[in-house]
Amino acid sequence: MNFKNAFHLIILFGLLSCNKEKKSKVLVLYDTYCASCHKAPNIQDLPKHIWKDNVLPAMAARMGIINQENHPYYKLPFNEQSAIIKTGVYPYKPIIDINDWELLKNYIIKLAPEQLPSRKDTIKSAPLSQFREHPISLDSVKGSYYTFLEIDTLNQRVITGSRFGELTSYDLNTKQSNQIGRFDKAITNARLNGDSIFVTNMGVMDPNEIPRGRTVLRHGQETAVLQDSLHRPVQTLYADLDKNGTEEILICEFGDLTGKLSLLEKDQYGFYEKRVLLNLPGALRIVIKDMDSDGKEDLVVLMAQGDEAMYIFYQKAPLEFEADKVIRFSPVYGSSWFELVDFNGDGFNDIITVHGDNADKSFVNKPYHGMRIHINDGDNNFKELYFHPLNGATRVMAKDFDADGDIDIALLATFPDYENYPDYNFVYLENINGDAIKFKQEHLANINLGRWFLMDAADTDSDGDIDIVLSAMSFGFTPATEELNKIWKESYTDLLILENTLH
Numbered sequence: 174m175n176f177k178n179a180f181h182l183i184i185l186f187g188l189l190s191c192n193k194e195k196k197s198k199v200l201v202l203y204d205t206y207c208a209s210c211h212k213a214p215n216i217q218d219l220p221k222h223i224w225k226d227n228v229l230p231a232m233a234a235r236m237g238i239i240n241q242e243n244h245p246y247y248k249l250p251f252n253e254q255s256a257i258i259k260t261g262v263y264p265y266k267p268i269i270d271i272n273d274w275e276l277l278k279n280y281i282i283k284l285a286p287e288q289l290p291s292r293k294d295t296i297k298s299a300p301l302s303q304f305r306e307h308p309i310s311l312d313s314v315k316g317s318y319y320t321f322l323e324i325d326t327l328n329q330r331v332i333t334g335s336r337f338g339e340l341t342s343y344d345l346n347t348k349q350s351n352q353i354g355r356f357d358k359a360i361t362n363a364r365l366n367g368d369s370i371f372v373t374n375m376g377v378m379d380p381n382e383i384p385r386g387r388t389v390l391r392h393g394q395e396t397a398v399l400q401d402s403l404h405r406p407v408q409t410l411y412a413d414l415d416k417n418g419t420e421e422i423l424i425c426e427f428g429d430l431t432g433k434l435s436l437l438e439k440d441q442y443g444f445y446e447k448r449v450l451l452n453l454p455g456a457l458r459i460v461i462k463d464m465d466s467d468g469k470e471d472l473v474v475l476m477a478q479g480d481e482a483m484y485i486f487y488q489k490a491p492l493e494f495e496a497d498k499v500i501r502f503s504p505v506y507g508s509s510w511f512e513l514v515d516f517n518g519d520g521f522n523d524i525i526t527v528h529g530d531n532a533d534k535s536f537v538n539k540p541y542h543g544m545r546i547h548i549n550d551g552d553n554n555f556k557e558l559y560f561h562p563l564n565g566a567t568r569v570m571a572k573d574f575d576a577d578g579d580i581d582i583a584l585l586a587t588f589p590d591y592e593n594y595p596d597y598n599f600v601y602l603e604n605i606n607g608d609a610i611k612f613k614q615e616h617l618a619n620i621n622l623g624r625w626f627l628m629d630a631a632d633t634d635s636d637g638d639i640d641i642v643l644s645a646m647s648f649g650f651t652p653a654t655e656e657l658n659k660i661w662k663e664s665y666t667d668l669l670i671l672e673n674t675l676h
Contacts (some may be wrong), residue, residue: 184525186264199280202273206236211480211504218505219535221285227534229278237264238274256382262430262511290540296528296562300618301601303575304641304671308622311341311350311667317645319667320375321360322627324642329635331642331668334360336378340370345633354391361386362409363474368392373409373424380429380533388422388437399445400437404428412461414470415491425456427478432456434474438492450486450494453509460513462522464553475526477508483524485553500524500547500555507531507542510585512571516580521549526675529566531588538564538590544602559610563600564590570630572639576675579604581642582612585628591653599628599643620657623647623666633670641671 177622197590207213219228239245245263246254255310259264267274311333321334332353340353340363353365360374369392376385386403389396399422415421422437422445432454437445455478464471464485472486472494483500502508507530516523529542547555565588574581582602589597598620602612617625626646633640642675645668647661 198273199276202269202277203280206232206269206277212501214503214505216281216284217286218289218503218539218541221282223535223537224281224285229281231534233274233278234263236269236274237267238271239263239270252383253381257430260382260430289537291538296614298600298614298616300595301615301671303603303615304601304619305623305674306619307670307672308336308666309343309348309668309670310665311343313665315446315665316647316662317623317664317667318648319627319644319646320378321361321363322629322642322644322668324629324631324633325365326631329633331629331633332363332365333644333668334363334372336648338374340372356389356391357387361407362388363430364409364411371397371409371411373403373406375405375407376403377405381430382429384426387424388424395568398434400424400447403435404432405536408458410459410461412470414461414488416470417491421492423459423461423472425459425474427456428454429478430454434459434476436492446568448492451476451484451496453480455481458510460511462513464522471513473522473524474514475508475511477530481505481506481508483511483526483547483555497553499553500526502526502528503541505535505539507533507539509567510569512569514571514580515656516546516571517548518579519549519551521551523547523570524555525569525582526561527566527569527584529564529586529588531565540652542566542588544569544584561602561612563597564588564594568577568628570628570641572630574601574630574639574641574673574675575603576638577604583628583630585625585643587624587626587646592659595653595657598625617671621660621664622669623664624653624657634672636673636676638673638675640673643669643671645669 218368227671234243236247257387267445279382318336319333320336321333329345333341336359338356338358343350354374357374359378361375362373364371371390373388384402386406388399404426405428406424407427410423411420419439424435426433433449434456436448455476458475460473461470469488471605474484476482481502482498485497486494489495506528508528509530510527512525513522524547526545542564543566545557546559548558550657563586567587568585570583571580581604584600596616599617601615605613623645625643627644630639630641
């Protein structure tokens with residue numbers, strides 16, 4: 174080998190070594206900074222422009238690299254700025270070397286696709302056949318803004334709470350609505366117990382860092398604040414968890430940059446003391462269930478902001494919980510709801526989740542949005558065995574709607590693909606083969622009735638089968654056609670009862 178060829182080989186090996194070193198460094202940076210507080214997202218899951226214009230600037234701000242393009246306090250009032258500063262989410266100075274940040278940023282942008290693959294929907298779907306539509310108007314006002322919905326079968330009524338603090342009852346027998354009372358803005362929970370009314374208000378719905386929510390008890394003309402300064406609470410549960418005869422209150426404070434899962438325990442003087450079970454944003458839904466068969470109530474919880482995950486909080490001693498993270502999702506999934514049900518009939522509780530929140534920094538139709546069925550192995554280890562695609566899926570109800578002995582699924586999508594599948598706002602999946610997990614899909618074809626936001630299911634007409642109630646939200650979270658937005662804002666339809674025609 175002559176000197177010239179040897180020299181070229183030395184240069185080539187040097188370049189390969191440098192590239193390998195550079196690649197290993199950027200992978201370390203990605204694992205260090207993109208998987209430190211949540212599961213590392215797949216770079217291929219978001220298109221290049223979303224990474225470049227939205228996600229990466231937000232990431233930079235969280236690492237203390239703040240400039241005019243990604244300033245987290247831009248145009249915010251002083252009290253909002255102060256609240257954000259107190260969180261410590263945005264460091265005062267960079268926590269990553271600027272050259273390392275440029276290396277990481279360029280690596281992500283280079284690998285990200287120009288656009289996500291368009292999902293050519295191969296799932297056959299037909300208009301609803303098992304359910305009959307009954308549009309309901311609760312008032313004479315155009316547009317609907319309901320933030321709470323619950324079917325009260327004991328009193329044969331539907332309870333709704335609005336974004337403006339109006340609590341309303343709709344009598345399923347007389348078909349008349351009645352305003353129960355006015356409360357603070359954005360009702361997310363209401364409990365009517367005799368003459369007592371418990372209400373939780375979210376406060377301001379838009380993402381913010383000031384805790385403006387509260388839970389109150391109204392009896393007659395008197396109102397007592399059970400807990401204030403709640404950070405965007407989205408669910409409230411009342412239960413005697415330690416079985417001592419006194420109810421505790423569980424609250425999912427979804428929050429924004431910060432949030433928490435909270436437990437309120439009544440003291441000897443009748444006041445509630447607040448205890449934080451999990452100090453993370455995104456607390457969304459709790460189901461109370463004894464998951465380890467020890468006779469004590471446990472908590473199954475969905476966390477949906479940042480570190481998206483399913484937890485089981487095992488109650489080891491009275492009101493003392495031990496958390497176990499049993500399922501973890503990518504932070505771009507937009508986890509939105511879950512059902513706890515024995516799907517395959519083996520005696521163990523399985524978890525059905527939906528993913529489709531598409532209102533934040535990464536609005537684009539995502540092929541991984543939809544419903545996932547996670548089967549329990551008997552020791553609360555869960556394995557995903559089925560995925561059903563549905564853009565913008567945000568609610569799921571799992572019940573035997575056709576009374577054939579297996580679990581059917583009702584899905585609601587707040588963020589459907591309005592360009593290609595505008596009538597997939599509500600989808601019904603009939604379970605036609607429980608062993609293979611196979612469904613027959615039907616959809617609500619009349620998209621002019623409303624933009625559906627919440628869902629509940631129960632026997633509304635006492636005929637022995639399960640009906641479904643949807644509530645409308647005229648407010649546009651994501652782009653729909655100008656024509657549809659106009660129709661929804663002019664509509665008087667507040668609720669839609671889907672009457673099950675099985676009986």
